[in-house]
Amino acid sequence: xxxxxxxxxxxxxxxxxxxxxxxxxxxxxxxxxAFDFANEKGFGxxxxxxxxxxxxxxxxxxxxxxxxxEQTITMSKDVPSYYILGQHGISKLTINxxxxxxxxxxxxxxxxxxxxxxxxxxxxxYLPAYAMIGDGSKDYIVVIKGTCPRFMQYALRDTRITLxxxxxxxxxxxxxxxxxxxxxxxxxxxxxxxxxxxVFPLKNTNVFTQLNPWKDGGTxxxxxxxxxxxxxxxxxxxxxxxxxxxxxQILKIEESIYDGYYADGTPIPTT
Amino acid sequence: MIVQERFIENSREYIRTYSDAGRYVVxxxxxxxxxxxxxxxxxxxxxxxxxxxxxxxxxxxxxxEAYDILTGVIS
Numbered sequence: 083x084x085x086x087x088x089x090x091x092x093x094x095x096x097x098x099x100x101x102x103x104x105x106x107x108x109x110x111x112x113x114x115x116a117f118d119f120a121n122e123k124g125f126g127x128x129x130x131x132x133x134x135x136x137x138x139x140x141x142x143x144x145x146x147x148x149x150x151x152e153q154t155i156t157m158s159k160d161v162p163s164y165y166i167l168g169q170h171g172i173s174k175l176t177i178n179x180x181x182x183x184x185x186x187x188x189x190x191x192x193x194x195x196x197x198x199x200x201x202x203x204x205x206x207x208y209l210p211a212y213a214m215i216g217d218g219s220k221d222y223i224v225v226i227k228g229t230c231p232r233f234m235q236y237a238l239r240d241t242r243i244t245l246x247x248x249x250x251x252x253x254x255x256x257x258x259x260x261x262x263x264x265x266x267x268x269x270x271x272x273x274x275x276x277x278x279x280x281v282f283p284l285k286n287t288n289v290f291t292q293l294n295p296w297k298d299g300g301t302x303x304x305x306x307x308x309x310x311x312x313x314x315x316x317x318x319x320x321x322x323x324x325x326x327x328x329x330x331q332i333l334k335i336e337e338s339i340y341d342g343y344y345a346d347g348t349p350i351p352t353t
Numbered sequence: 354m355i356v357q358e359r360f361i362e363n364s365r366e367y368i369r370t371y372s373d374a375g376r377y378v379v380x381x382x383x384x385x386x387x388x389x390x391x392x393x394x395x396x397x398x399x400x401x402x403x404x405x406x407x408x409x410x411x412x413x414x415x416x417x418e419a420y421d422i423l424t425g426v427i428s
Contacts, residue, residue, distance in 0.1 A: 235408055235413050255386065256385075257385065260407065260408060262410060281382070285377075285388050287389065288389070298363070319387060320387070320390060320391050322392065323362065323392075327363070
């Protein structure tokens with residue numbers, strides 16, 4: 083029996099138009115759809131073309147999985163340790179910690195060709211070894227839009243990291259840059275911005291003495307800190323030695339492009 | 354036991370302080386645990402030997418070397 087004989091054709095057309103409009107909206111397109119009578123598929127092929135699952139999973143993003151461009155991940159657990167597999171394609175990875183942190187065993191994220199890692203939230207208890215690295219193919223920055231009390235050995239060991247921006251407000255014991263926090267090969271790390279109201283302990287001069295530009299006779303590194311802490315850093319243990327090298331300099335955040343802005347150019351919210 | 358060594362760098366005298374037992378030394382400015390502390394000599398900073406031992410650098414260094422060989426992505 084031909085069921086359509088029993089249906090009001092104007093209502094059927096209206097229903098199909100409505101269905102098509104929903105498929106177009108879901109797929110993010112604008113082009114009209116053709117209802118496939120000949121192959122008895124209706125709008126089936128269009129529905130198949132809509133990505134399923136309502137977005138990427140944490141694993142999709144952390145492991146790369148052929149994703150490209152700028153990606154954001156909101157954690158529902160700690161950033162797993164031992165996840166780095168050298169994935170390609172993501173240019174900017176934003177990690178919303180959502181109250182979680184980095185798995186303390188380290189080796190957390192490696193996105194080859196990344197240009198910036200942005201971390202939203204406070205890191206606790208520390209940034210572990212190889213937390214965020216690239217593959218040496220492209221310069222990248224690390225911007226932590228929150229506090230980080232401690233950087234463990236090799237926390238940011240990578241040949242192409244150029245800048246680190248984070249906040250320290252001082253609380254608790256055993257905090258600061260541990261020995262070799264940048265390893266022995268982060269030779270492009272020329273800019274460090276430390277916000278907050280307390281001097282960040284430098285627990286060993288070898289954090290910098292192996293690194294050009296910071297080492298004695300190197301090309302020079304720049305430390306940006308709040309104006310109120312300039313003299314404190316200049317006399318602080320280990321910092322006084324590093325900042326005494328002729329090509330290194332300490333500058334006021336307040337008179338720089340980082341005043342009111344994170345190093346990725348986004349404004350710092352005022353509270 | 355605390356060990357202190359004087360050295361001159363860029364015409365300025367410094368004191369390097371560390372523990373011969375491989376522990377953190379505690380003190381300095383800001384007051385914290387240091388695996389090794391260098392201070393301008395004229396500041397006269399003092400330290401005591403702490404209880405904690407810094408993370409084992411050699412173990413991680415070996416792991417880093419193995420990682421570099423395996424991945425070939427960090428030089």
